Amino acid sequence: MTSGLTRAASEAEAAERSRGRDDRDSAGAPFVIETRELGKRYGDAIVAVDRLTMRVRRGEVYGFLGPNGAGKTTTLRMLLGLIRPTRGAALVVGAPPGAPEGLARIGALVETPAFYPFLSGFDNLGVLARHADVPAKRIHAVLEELELTARAGDRFGTYSLGMKQRLGVAAALLKDPELLILDEPTNGMDAAGMAEMRIFIRSLGRSGRTVLLSSHLMNEVEQVCDRIGVIHKGRLVGEGTVDELRGRASLRVRAEPLEVAERVAAVAPGAEQVAIVDDGLVISAGPGAAAAINRALVEAGVAVSELRLEQASLEQVFLELTQKGEEA
Amino acid sequence: MSGSIAAELLVLRKRRSMWILLGIWTVLATFFSYLLPYVEYRNGDIGARDPDQTPLEQLLPESLAGHLSVGFPFFGGVFALMLGVLALGSEYGWGTLRTVFVQRPGRLRVFAAKLVALGVVLVPFVLSVFAVGAVASYAIAWAEGVEANWPSAWDIGRALVADWLILAVWAALGIALGVLSRGTALAIGVGILYALVVEGLVSAFAGEIGLLEPLVELFLRANAYSLVESVGASTADVENNGPGSFSGPWVGGEQAVVALLGYIAVFLLLSGLLLRRRDVT
Numbered sequence: 001m002t003s004g005l006t007r008a009a010s011e012a013e014a015a016e017r018s019r020g021r022d023d024r025d026s027a028g029a030p031f032v033i034e035t036r037e038l039g040k041r042y043g044d045a046i047v048a049v050d051r052l053t054m055r056v057r058r059g060e061v062y063g064f065l066g067p068n069g070a071g072k073t074t075t076l077r078m079l080l081g082l083i084r085p086t087r088g089a090a091l092v093v094g095a096p097p098g099a100p101e102g103l104a105r106i107g108a109l110v111e112t113p114a115f116y117p118f119l120s121g122f123d124n125l126g127v128l129a130r131h132a133d134v135p136a137k138r139i140h141a142v143l144e145e146l147e148l149t150a151r152a153g154d155r156f157g158t159y160s161l162g163m164k165q166r167l168g169v170a171a172a173l174l175k176d177p178e179l180l181i182l183d184e185p186t187n188g189m190d191a192a193g194m195a196e197m198r199i200f201i202r203s204l205g206r207s208g209r210t211v212l213l214s215s216h217l218m219n220e221v222e223q224v225c226d227r228i229g230v231i232h233k234g235r236l237v238g239e240g241t242v243d244e245l246r247g248r249a250s251l252r253v254r255a256e257p258l259e260v261a262e263r264v265a266a267v268a269p270g271a272e273q274v275a276i277v278d279d280g281l282v283i284s285a286g287p288g289a290a291a292a293i294n295r296a297l298v299e300a301g302v303a304v305s306e307l308r309l310e311q312a313s314l315e316q317v318f319l320e321l322t323q324k325g326e327e328a
Numbered sequence: 329m330s331g332s333i334a335a336e337l338l339v340l341r342k343r344r345s346m347w348i349l350l351g352i353w354t355v356l357a358t359f360f361s362y363l364l365p366y367v368e369y370r371n372g373d374i375g376a377r378d379p380d381q382t383p384l385e386q387l388l389p390e391s392l393a394g395h396l397s398v399g400f401p402f403f404g405g406v407f408a409l410m411l412g413v414l415a416l417g418s419e420y421g422w423g424t425l426r427t428v429f430v431q432r433p434g435r436l437r438v439f440a441a442k443l444v445a446l447g448v449v450l451v452p453f454v455l456s457v458f459a460v461g462a463v464a465s466y467a468i469a470w471a472e473g474v475e476a477n478w479p480s481a482w483d484i485g486r487a488l489v490a491d492w493l494i495l496a497v498w499a500a501l502g503i504a505l506g507v508l509s510r511g512t513a514l515a516i517g518v519g520i521l522y523a524l525v526v527e528g529l530v531s532a533f534a535g536e537i538g539l540l541e542p543l544v545e546l547f548l549r550a551n552a553y554s555l556v557e558s559v560g561a562s563t564a565d566v567e568n569n570g571p572g573s574f575s576g577p578w579v580g581g582e583q584a585v586v587a588l589l590g591y592i593a594v595f596l597l598l599s600g601l602l603l604r605r606r607d608v609t
Contacts, residue, residue, distance in 0.1 A: 080430050083607035104432045114423030119342055130335035131431040131438065171427065 031055045032179050032210040033062075033079060037088035039234075040074050048074040050234035051088065056212055058178075061205035063225030064214040065318065071234035072214040073111050076183055079212075080108055093179050104132070107177035109185055113168030117157035121148055121167050124156055125174060132175050142170040161188030169197070180204060183214045198224050222314050230321050238321040245317045251290055253281040253297070254306035261302045268296040280306075332433050332441035340449050345414060350453060353407045357399050357457045360570075362387060362464035386565060389465045390477040393487035394560025396461045400491040401552030402523065402572025404457075405498035408450065409519040412502020415446050416599070417512035426608045435604050443596065446503075450495045454488055479560070487559045494552045497588045500595035501548070507599040523549075524571060531574060541577050548591060549574055555584040 033056035040049040049071040056062040066072050077083045079090055081098015095102030115124040125139045143149045146166040151159065159167065165188055172180055182201065186194040202224050205211050215221050221228055222242055230238040230245075238245055255261035258276060265274045265281055270289025275282050283293060290309060297304050312320075340346055366387055386395050419425045428438055469476040478484075501522075505515035527549040534544040544550050553566050553574045558581025567575045579587070 077426075077607075077609070082426050082429060083609065098429075098434075100432055100434050100437075103430060106430070108430045110426060110430070112423070114427045116339060116343075116422065116424055118344060119339070123338065123342060127335045127338055128427065128431050130331040130338070131428055131433050131441075133331050133432060175432070 030057070031091075032058050033090070033092050033212060035075075035079070035088065035090040038075070038078060038085050038090055039087035040071075040078060040083065041086045047234050049078065049085075052231070052234070052236050053088075054229050054236055054239065056210060057227075058210050059205060059208055060226040061201060061211040061213060061224055063221035063228040064212060064231060065216070065218065065221045065228050066214075066231035067216055067322065070231045072216075072231055073183055074234075075231070076108070076110055076181055076212070076214055079181065080106070080110065082110070104175065105177055106179045106181060107172035107175055108181040108183075109165075109168040109172045110181070110183045112187070113164045113171070115156045115164075115167065115171075118155060120153050120155055121159065121163075121170075122152040124167065125171060128171055128174055134174055138174055138176065142173045145173065146170040162190060162193050165189055165197075166193075169200075178209055180209055180211045181214075182211065184216070185213070186215075186217070186220060194220070218314050218318060228314075230318060232322040238317070242314060245321075246312050246314060247317070249285070249309050249311040251281075251283040251285050251293065252306070252308050252310050253283060253293075253304065254279070255281065255297055255302045255304045257302070260300065261297055261304075264297055264300040264302060265293060268293040282310075329433075329437060329441065332437055333444050335428075336438075336441045336445035337448060340415065340445050343414075346411070346449060349407055349410060350456060353404065353453060354456045354460055356403065357396070358460045358464055360403070361396055361399055361461060362468065366468055384468075384472060384474075386562065387465060387468045388472075388474060388476070389462065389469055390479060391560070391562075392458070392461055392465050393479045393483045394556070394562060395465075395565065396457055397487050397491050397556035397559055398561045398565045398569055399457070400454075400494045401549060401556060401574070402569065404453070404491065404495055405548075405552065406520060406523060407453065408495035408498035409502040409505075409523070410516055411446065411449065411453075412499035412504075413506040413512050413515040413519065414502075415442060415499075415506070416503045417506030417509065417515050420506075420510040421512065429608055436600060439600050439603050443503075446499055447496060450492055450499060453495055454491045458484070458488065483560060487556075490555050490559045493585070493588055494555065497548060497552065497591045497595075500592045500599075504595040504599045507602050528571065534577065545577050545579055546587065548588075550577060551579060551584040551587040551591075554579045555581055555588065557581075558584065 033054070035052055035054050038049060038052040039047070041047050052071075052075060064072050064075070074083065078085045079092050079097050081096075081103070090097050093102050093105045116127070119127065122139060122143065125142065126136070128134075129136060129139055140149070143152050146169055148163065148166055148170060151163060156164070156167065165185055169182065169185055172182065185201065186197050189197060198220060201211055201213060205226065213221065213225060225242070227241050228239065228245060229236050253261065253265070258279070258281070261281055262274055262276060265271050265283055268289075269292045270285045271283050271293055273284040285293065290307060294304060294307055369384055369387065385391060419428075429435055433441075466476050502515065502519055505519050506512065509515045509518070527547050530540060531544050531547060531549055534540040553561075557563060557566065557578060563578075567573055
């Protein structure tokens with residue numbers, strides 16, 4: 001059975017195909033979010049965010065990855081105008097953070113979903129819709145999209161954590177925004193719910209929306225995001241696509257005779273650097289070159305006993321980056 | 329703006345604690361304004377003219393406006409204080425301010441919508457007491473076989489507006505305390521402490537220490553009681569008003585209105601400023 005979230009994801013992909021993608025926002029700016037040296041300091045001792053410069057392009061799902069307390073939520077709050085930066089500047093959908101003209105085009109779920117516990121899910125969205133001048137029919141649409149229609153009449157206080165998260169995402173979608181800021185949206189969801197939510201978020205990016213996804217879950221960010229910014233102790237310590245962050249892959253080859261294998265591999269298509277390490281070859285090459293290198297070795301009469309691709313996991317990269325941040 | 333006001337009215341209308349407060353306030357106001365004094369009257373020696381006894385005339389429909397208004401400066405005020413605190417202070421506890429502030433309207437528009445909605449909610453707090461009070465006074469007149477003469481619409485209208493204004497001042501104080509403390513418990517505690525201890529005790533000493541009199545004239549209590557006195561409340565009723573009793577100094581009705589409006593302006597300006605400038609976490 002196709003669930004509402006999966007259905008919505010398919011529809012969003014279809015919309016992407018029909019519309020194509022654009023790297024500029026509706027105001028013509030190349031970046032939907034742009035911060036320059038953004039910082040937040042509490043007193044003299046606590047630096048929550050330290051000279052953060054980041055850019056989020058239109059239509060991408062940007063992962064904001066960092067351990068708890070790294071400054072992710074503080075940054076999101078500054079982008080939404082909830083807290084004032086103590087230094088630097090930011091533009092969000094072309095407007096200063098918190099400006100009504102900007103907020104009209106942003107949907108956000110910051111930290112835990114916060115709603116009136118005595119109101120139903122429907123009424124909670126009704127309150128937000130009235131504040132945002134959004135027609136009531138959008139409430140039904142987002143409730144349907146997030147599979148909350150059946151429980152829409154129940155009080156928010158009776159919702160499970162997963163349902164609260166989904167209501168938070170529904171509220172963020174209420175204005176049909178071009179930028180979504182989602183802070184740990186899968187928090188409290190079961191495995192199936194998390195998987196569905198990730199597909200859904202992915203689809204939002206493909207439908208032309210920009211998504212800034214804050215998370216401490218590496219696999220979530222890896223699965224969902226086009227680009228990732230790693231934040232540690234308030235500083236951006238790394239940024240790029242998952243592949244860029246993981247670095248160039250290498251091939252590890254065990255073959256006999258090794259000297260012949262080294263000579264053949266050095267001139268094989270796709271191989272960049274070849275070195276003998278621990279009685280084997282380490283070849284700098286992308287995953288696509290593996291078959292060609294293998295063929296060249298076999299055709300040269302080399303006996304290949306092992307050929308595997310080695311690449312740093314995102315977790316290794318993350319630990320390395322945060323370690324560097326620690327030392328800095 | 330109308331959308332934001334509708335949103336805030338929806339929140340207050342569906343909040344059970346608002347209706348509970350309205351019910352308790354109405355029941356208590358009727359109990360202390362009519363039921364208890366009537367029992368006291370029935371059990372007392374009418375001929376002794378005990379100054380602590382409420383005369384029958386105070387309980388009849390003709391005294392409705394002034395007699396009911398006596399309960400607003402202190403008892404009604406405490407309820408309005410709680411309403412004000414709940415309207416803003418609870419938002420910090422639930423974290424709903426940040427949810428609302430990331431919608432389209434600016435912070436001050438949300439704040440203004442909250443004020444309008446709260447102002448509307450205060451209307452039934454005045455009307456319900458007057459409606460139940462009217463029934464009670466009519467019943468007493470009927471039981472005593474006395475003709476029921478109602479005050480003029482002008483007198484009732486003036487009393488309704490004055491009582492609403494008094495509740496609005498207290499609600500504004502509640503809002504200010506709720507925003508200052510970013511919560512409810514401390515705000516309600518401090519508000520009641522201020523009403524009972526600061527204003528109550530200092531007012532009580534004002535008769536003995538002349539230096540305090542100019543200070544007391546500025547108090548919320550002095551101005552609120554002076555206002556209800558100007559719309560028909562008897563000073564004897566006010567002086568015999570339990571923990572909310574007040575025996576002067578009195579100021580003129582117009583001065584009282586100006587002072588109360590000044591209080592509202594100060595409380596709301598402070599709240600709006602804090603709400604606009606402070607970080608929302």
